Amino acid sequence: xxxxxxxxxxAARGIGAAVARRLAADGFQVGxxxxxxxxxxxxxxxxxxxxxxxxxxxxxxxxxxxxAAAVARCAxxxxxxxxxxxNAGILRDDxxxxxxxxxxxxxxxxxxxxxxxxxxxxxxxxxQAKWGRVVSMSSISGLGNRGQANYSAAKAGIExxxxxxxxxxxxxxxxxNAIAPGYIDTEMVRQTAERIGKPLEEFIxxxxxEVPVRRMGQPEDIAAAxxxxxxxxxxxxxxxxxxxxGGLAHA
Ligand code: NAP
Numbered sequence: 001x002x003x004x005x006x007x008x009x010x011a012a013r014g015i016g017a018a019v020a021r022r023l024a025a026d027g028f029q030v031g032x033x034x035x036x037x038x039x040x041x042x043x044x045x046x047x048x049x050x051x052x053x054x055x056x057x058x059x060x061x062x063x064x065x066x067x068a069a070a071v072a073r074c075a076x077x078x079x080x081x082x083x084x085x086x087n088a089g090i091l092r093d094d095x096x097x098x099x100x101x102x103x104x105x106x107x108x109x110x111x112x113x114x115x116x117x118x119x120x121x122x123x124x125x126x127x128q129a130k131w132g133r134v135v136s137m138s139s140i141s142g143l144g145n146r147g148q149a150n151y152s153a154a155k156a157g158i159e160x161x162x163x164x165x166x167x168x169x170x171x172x173x174x175x176x177n178a179i180a181p182g183y184i185d186t187e188m189v190r191q192t193a194e195r196i197g198k199p200l201e202e203f204i205x206x207x208x209x210e211v212p213v214r215r216m217g218q219p220e221d222i223a224a225a226x227x228x229x230x231x232x233x234x235x236x237x238x239x240x241x242x243x244x245x246g247g248l249a250h251a
Contacts, residue, residue, distance in 0.1 A: 006230070007031040020047065035060055083134075086114065086134070099149060112161070133174070181217060182217055184217040184221070
């Protein structure tokens, strides 16, 4: 069988980059999508160097025309995208009384509208193939977190969206699941440390002390969960949110 094709959004760095590399190692061709395709070069090259096949795709996931063009290009140059990992994300944290409608919209648009647009574009290829996998990044912050009204709402929305996609597309052999990471060592966590004015090392040590497994997560921990959801023999697991948080049960 020809290799299946996956698209990972926000894959130039952090969790998305680790997911792209893991899917390539597991035999998928990977569309490495991010805002600036030039930023995807390192991930694409590392996949190529390891014997895999990848293509850099530039798109703002919240822009309908960008999404249509990137998905069409992936289908034409790599293969029909039958695996989609909705991972692109931003933070615009602030307390509710200071939060502007612009920062609210920015976060909802990238996470929630982005997941909607990407999933709607890719499902056409999945239903045609009678096989597909959608995995979307939620967060423990979906349970509520101070300073993250926009982000919490977007992540809780992604979980509801995931359950509905699972219901609508299940008859076509397509599963949809969400992953709710705890604290993962990426640029996003560095931004959080900066926002609350804590030195990074201190912030990481404080998190690790609170996590039952006593460490911060690594992007590869999330990639391993994605690798499970996209397997053929995970076809009976759908509509779920998997917490990958080292046992941390709240944001
Ligand atoms: P990250 O290091 O900040 O990477 C996010 C990537 O998404 C960046 O490459 C960014 O590009 C890209 N991006 C942002 N807006 C985009 C858009 N409109 N269209 C396309 N790409 C866009 O983040 P991360 O920590 O790896 O997080 C990945 C996902 O996991 C996010 O959904 C996040 O909410 C979720 N998550 C992370 C954590 C954590 O602790 N790190 C915890 C829970 C959930 P630019 O660099 O050009 O901005």
